[in-house]
Amino acid sequence: MCLAIPMEIKSIEDNVATVEVGGVRNQVRLDIIDEPAQVGDFVIVHAGFALRRIDREEGLETLKLFQEGLGLELVK
Amino acid sequence: MNLLNKFKDPKLCLNILAQIRAEINGEFRFMEVCGTHTMAIFQSGIRTLLPEQIVHLSGPGCPVCVTHDREIAAYLALSEKDLVIATFGDLIKVPGPGGRNLKMAQAEGARIKVVYSAFDALQIALENPDDKVVFLGVGFETTAPTVAAVIRMAREQGVGNFSVLSFHKLVPPALKALATDQQITVNGLLLPGHVSTIIGLEPYLFLAQEYKMPSVIGGFEPLDILQAILIMIRQKNQGQVEVVNNYKRVVSDKGNARAMEIMYDVFVTCDALWRGLGVIPDSGLAVRKQYQDFDASVVHDQKLPQVEEIPGCKCGEVLKGLISPDRCPLYGTRCTPARPVGPCMVSTEGSCAAYYKYRL
Numbered sequence: 001m002c003l004a005i006p007m008e009i010k011s012i013e014d015n016v017a018t019v020e021v022g023g024v025r026n027q028v029r030l031d032i033i034d035e036p037a038q039v040g041d042f043v044i045v046h047a048g049f050a051l052r053r054i055d056r057e058e059g060l061e062t063l064k065l066f067q068e069g070l071g072l073e074l075v076k
Numbered sequence: 077m078n079l080l081n082k083f084k085d086p087k088l089c090l091n092i093l094a095q096i097r098a099e100i101n102g103e104f105r106f107m108e109v110c111g112t113h114t115m116a117i118f119q120s121g122i123r124t125l126l127p128e129q130i131v132h133l134s135g136p137g138c139p140v141c142v143t144h145d146r147e148i149a150a151y152l153a154l155s156e157k158d159l160v161i162a163t164f165g166d167l168i169k170v171p172g173p174g175g176r177n178l179k180m181a182q183a184e185g186a187r188i189k190v191v192y193s194a195f196d197a198l199q200i201a202l203e204n205p206d207d208k209v210v211f212l213g214v215g216f217e218t219t220a221p222t223v224a225a226v227i228r229m230a231r232e233q234g235v236g237n238f239s240v241l242s243f244h245k246l247v248p249p250a251l252k253a254l255a256t257d258q259q260i261t262v263n264g265l266l267l268p269g270h271v272s273t274i275i276g277l278e279p280y281l282f283l284a285q286e287y288k289m290p291s292v293i294g295g296f297e298p299l300d301i302l303q304a305i306l307i308m309i310r311q312k313n314q315g316q317v318e319v320v321n322n323y324k325r326v327v328s329d330k331g332n333a334r335a336m337e338i339m340y341d342v343f344v345t346c347d348a349l350w351r352g353l354g355v356i357p358d359s360g361l362a363v364r365k366q367y368q369d370f371d372a373s374v375v376h377d378q379k380l381p382q383v384e385e386i387p388g389c390k391c392g393e394v395l396k397g398l399i400s401p402d403r404c405p406l407y408g409t410r411c412t413p414a415r416p417v418g419p420c421m422v423s424t425e426g427s428c429a430a431y432y433k434y435r436l
């Protein structure tokens with residue numbers, strides 16, 4: 001249940017970011033993230049919220065794990 | 077350039093495995109306390125590669141599996157009132173007293189909606205001002221700040237028909253309970269990556285300082301997990317125990333201060349009931365008085381009902397790593413993922429379900 005997925009920020013409006021993973025787009029809230037996030041950043045997403053910003057390279061890395069494995073079922 | 081390949085690289089993994097083999101000295105029992113680790117360890121086949129002396133135990137790391145019968149009974153009782161219940165999907169199949177679950181209640185007419193986020197539950201309340209919406213708050217530190225943020229939004233917007241029944245739980249107090257339990261023999265703890273994203277390193281330090289327990293925050297790639305095991309074994313062998321953050325690319329040692337602040341603005345720690353573990357002091361999160369207009373236990377006067385335990389289910393012993401799932405008499409016969417008796421068989425992250433799926 002604590003599954004969290006790295007997703008790329010495509011756009012930001014107020015406190016909501018449009019994020020993408022494997023071609024699937026979703027909206028996540030930025031209310032609890034600790035550093036300001038920007039378009040192009042990867043964020044760890046859980047239950048509709050971005051938890052933390054991660055480096056792009058490291059985002060891609062974790063992303064691949066989830067594409068091949070368990071992660072996508074939780075993404076709408 | 078791409079670090080990913082390194083974390084999956086079979087050669088690197090075999091290299092670490094060889095070091096594990098060379099350095100292991102007698103039986104080594106490690107426990108993970110994160111459902112995502114449970115899945116990753118089974119899925120990657122790591123279990124079959126590890127030397128026989130290494131025993132993998134899945135502890136109380138799945139919030140659904142540790143939700144107590146009495147908590148499920150409270151959720152079921154709410155579903156009988158004239159309310160709209162919004163919940164994470166994981167929860168609706170978890171059996172409560174008499175095997176009854178929220179899915180059955182839904183089939184009988186209760187208005188139960190599966191949502192992906194507490195925020196979606198708030199939207200339901202805003203779109204249906206004549207309905208009273210209750211969100212069932214379960215989850216560890218990963219999830220609790222998201223629910224807290226939504227309660228704050230509800231207050232800012234003056235929403236009058238939204239509340240949360242909070243049975244959120246905290247990981248470090250449960251680890252403390254495990255560390256003090258004389259029955260349990262664990263030589264190392266693989267600490268949960270995403271919970272750590274929020275809480276950071278500090279709340280775990282007591283594990284090394286007070287209990288001399290090798291403890292490593294680890295990621296979810298095969299190499300992450302193998303490295304963590306190697307670090308634990310080295311610590312045990314060298315008698316130099318400390319808490320290590322081996323998942324730095326995602327977890328900062330300091331955690332996420334903003335999320336923690338929001339979580340503790342809305343919630344206050346309270347004693348909590350864990351399935352199989354009983355009451356653990358200060359291991360739960362209750363809604364603070366200042367936010368009581370959004371606390372379903374107050375607004376809808378919902379207490380924890382007394383219940384009879386599910387007969388025969390050994391989830392408690394499984395969660396403590398005292399027995400493997402196949403030693404439960406109901407495992408695979410009366411209890412299967414299609415017809416689960418206990419919560420460990422319901423969630424895909426539960427020990428019994430993972431065990432069953434990979435037929436070990």
Ligand code: SF4
Pocket residue numbers: 388389390391392394401404405406407408411412416417418419420421422428
């Ligand atoms: S096999 Fe089923 S009944 Fe037995 S411990 Fe696991 S969940 Fe409980």
